[in-house]
């Protein structure tokens with residue numbers, strides 16, 4: 001797993017190429033595990049790595065422009081605010097951006 | 108600390124209305140409400156609605172720390188269908204905004220009715236001019252040995268089902284355990300049982316009565332309900348009690364009165380409720396079974412009232428919300444003087460079971476009581492349908508609808524409002540359509556309450572329609588009508604249709620193959636073929652509204668495209684479900700299970716040795732022989748998958764896919780003394796030919812060497828049975844899962860080659876025509892065996908050659924996914940762990 005560093009603007013968790021378009025990968029930022037997603041349109045999103053429902057691995061979920069779907073029981077969460085479309089507890093979302101090819105997550 | 112529902116941030120649970128305290132010149136009367144449940148909060152709402160905020164300084168004591176929530180919906184929360192945040196009726200902020208002091212998390216211990224002061228458990232007091240007791244009920248816990256620990260607490264693993272805290276605890280337990288026993292086969296018990304089952308637990312219900320829901324149903328109805336409940340996979344034990352809980356550290360099981368023991372690691376007690384009357388007793392008020400009140404809901408102290416489940420009115424106790432609403436209205440009229448003569452005369456109660464897959468609605472009495480009562484029954488036990496009505500003096504006084512609740516909206520209205528009944532009584536139960544409108548939705552007053560649970564009026568529904576909600580679903584979402592117990596859904600639908608004046612659209616997505624693209628399967632397939640859409644993203648771009656992709660549609664589209672295009676399909680990793688991305692089955696702890704191919708269940712010592720070596724090398728926590736005669740390696744870390752496949756050196760068994768999986772076989776003529784055909788070889792041949800073929804849902808096959816059926820071929824998607832003389836029977840649409848269905852005999856053929864050809868043709872027909880995730884046991888009855896026979900055996904549609912060709916294209920496109928992706932990952936980090944760092948329940952090591 002990649003080494004993380006802290007910048008003024010957040011935690012560098014890895015490089016953009018680590019996350020293929022349309023997929024998610026899990027990283028550690030500080031002592032928090034986050035899932036970072038790169039959508040097909042290039043936009044980046046980050047959430048807590050464990051699903052609030054039963055701890056499912058969210059980085060393995062499926063995505064579209066609005067939501068992330070957990071692979072275990074298929075609850076969906078909105079990128080916008082982490083709220084669930086299926087009546088579950090919300091997921092924590094984090095701001096994430098690219099800096100010189102690096103992924104930077106703000107906790 | 109557990110979160111406060113409808114609460115304020117950072118543990119603020121008590122709010123004071125500062126203004127009056129500061130200058131001390133509040134001239135308003137003091138209204139104190141004890142109990143912040145559905146009744147207490149409703150009284151406050153009704154009082155405020157009548158302008159009571161000017162008349163009264165209102166203080167509400169609630170033992171629960173939460174705001175006010177919809178207790179009815181706890182069943183849905185437990186089932187995972189609703190989130191707890193969505194059942195909040197009045198948040199802490201609501202109380203503050205309305206100038207009501209909420210003393211949340213504070214219990215009232217007693218009332219000094221002479222000094223007119225309530226004493227709370229935190230040592231505080233509150234004076235009142237008018238006092239309302241709304242303390243509700245608590246779960247009745249029947250005596251059983253071993254139920255409590257020495258410190259009087261319930262044994263860990265034992266739960267009541269009454270509050271949000273109970274529900275949260277149950278949800279947490281459900282995530283960790285496998286076996287539940289529910290004590291009580293009434294409404295609440297059955298809802299709890301079904302909800303727990305939905306979380307994957309095996310559930311047994313123990314009920315003391317001789318039939319389920321004996322409060323509402325007669326024995327015949329109860330017997331039919333039992334069938335329906337058992338067909339869902341819930342085991343029911345009637346006419347017996349649990350006498351003992353097996354412990355000692357936590358629940359391990361229960362012992363029944365007849366001496367049998369049942370394993371359980373979760374025990375839910377839903378054996379009834381008892382009114383909470385301690386405060387009233389301590390304060391010297393008259394209490395029988397509940398707190399005794401008169402028609403003005405007054406106790407024997409003229410300034411103390413009681414409402415809701417704690418109150419006993421004319422000898423009756425109620426355990427439902429409809430009476431709560433009626434009582435709250437009457438009480439608010441009295442308190443505020445809006446109608447000083449208001450009286451409550453009792454409620455007629457209707458109930459509905461909120462269990463998916465079992466429709467039960469009952470109201471009033473369930474059998475005739477007088478010689479002159481009319482009683483009409485339609486009973487079809489085999490279909491699980493039992494309908495009855497009781498009519499007295501041209502008025503409906505009772506109805507039971509089981510298995511078919513289409514008439515519930517009309518009957519509820521007739522029951523509640525005494526609407527005129529059709530002369531032909533049979534019309535009460537079945538539609539004998541003569542074009543005449545039976546239900547006068549139009550005549551219903553605008554302010555009449557349609558949804559009792561969420562308090563939605565006819566007007567609110569009409570407003571939603573006027574505001575642009577074009578479907579019943581949209582109206583329900585925006586008003587929450589029909590989202591409580593669900594008994595009013597039919598009526599909501601009728602009102603929406605009436606209000607939209609023919610402009611309603613039936614939920615349009617119902618007929619779509621995937622939710623993200625507005626097309627039925629045939630149209631979708633045609634468009635994909637005609638426009639040459641080879642990838643999932645191309646399909647979204649061309650066919651989805653606004654080109655929007657939809658996560659929940661991706662897996663189904665991947666499967667469909669692969670079937671249509673075979674080798675020409677353009678794969679996109681993000682369009683695949685995680686199982687298909689790493690070719691293994693994701694487990695509840697985020698690890699994977701791996702099943703190597705073992706055609707026809709036949710293996711060799713060398714393969715077994717290899718599997719054993721791999722299991723040791725990767726410390727596989729569990730090695731399991733599956734029901735499909737294969738060996739499952741469970742608990743493999745994602746990052747180890749490629750190495751595991753490489754070391755196994757066997758092809759993938761497709762245990763993870765919505766696809767053809769395996770052919771179970773018996774030993775057949777090789778060794779069995781009864782064998783009439785070489786079932787093992789035919790199984791191997793079938794598995795070889797159809798390996799990896801994707802389909803709308805998984806497909807499991809079996810071949811047996813004689814009708815003794817040792818490999819259970821009658822209950823498979825395709826089952827083949829040797830019947831002697833070189834002949835084989837081919838059955839389709841069988842199932843031995845959550846529902847059990849014997850397959851239908853499609854044909855008897857006279858060679859293994861003919862079996863293979865017919866199997867392929869049926870599978871292709873199913874692949875092209877079934878809905879996403881529709882198993883063959885739903886597909887075959889839906890399409891009809893006669894039709895399937897005509898199409899596949901007589902080629903009535905002239906498509907057999909196409910079916911054969913379509914299947915061949917998929918077969919030609921087969922490659923072993925483990926071989927491919929094992930060598931070079933399809934995308935960077937394909938096998939990178941996504942497991943959270945937090946500890947998760949582990950797959951047990953045996």
Ligand SMILES: Cc1cc2nc3c(=O)[nH]c(=O)nc-3n(C[C@H](O)[C@H](O)[C@H](O)COP(=O)(O)OP(=O)(O)OC[C@H]3O[C@@H](n4cnc5c(N)ncnc54)[C@H](O)[C@@H]3O)c2cc1C
Pocket residue numbers: 141142143144145146147168169170171178179180181182213214215216241242243244268269270295383386414415416417425426427428429431459461591592
């Ligand atoms: C899971 C479930 C499903 C249900 N489904 C349905 C359904 O489908 N249809 C239907 O009609 N009904 C249903 N009910 C019943 C319905 O919820 C009750 O009829 C209704 O909640 C009764 O309201 P209440 O205010 O009298 O009691 P409650 O809602 O129980 O409220 C009483 C409140 O008073 C508080 N309290 C008690 N004593 C004190 C004290 N001394 N000091 C301060 N506070 C106190 C309690 O903590 C509680 O919060 C269901 C109930 C449950 C539990």
Ligand code: SF4
Pocket residue numbers: 773774775776779780781782783786811812813814815816817818
């Ligand atoms: S099904 Fe018939 S042939 Fe096959 S093992 Fe059983 S008895 Fe033998």
Ligand code: FES
Pocket residue numbers: 051052053054055056057070071072073074075
């Ligand atoms: S763990 Fe994510 S949906 Fe259940």
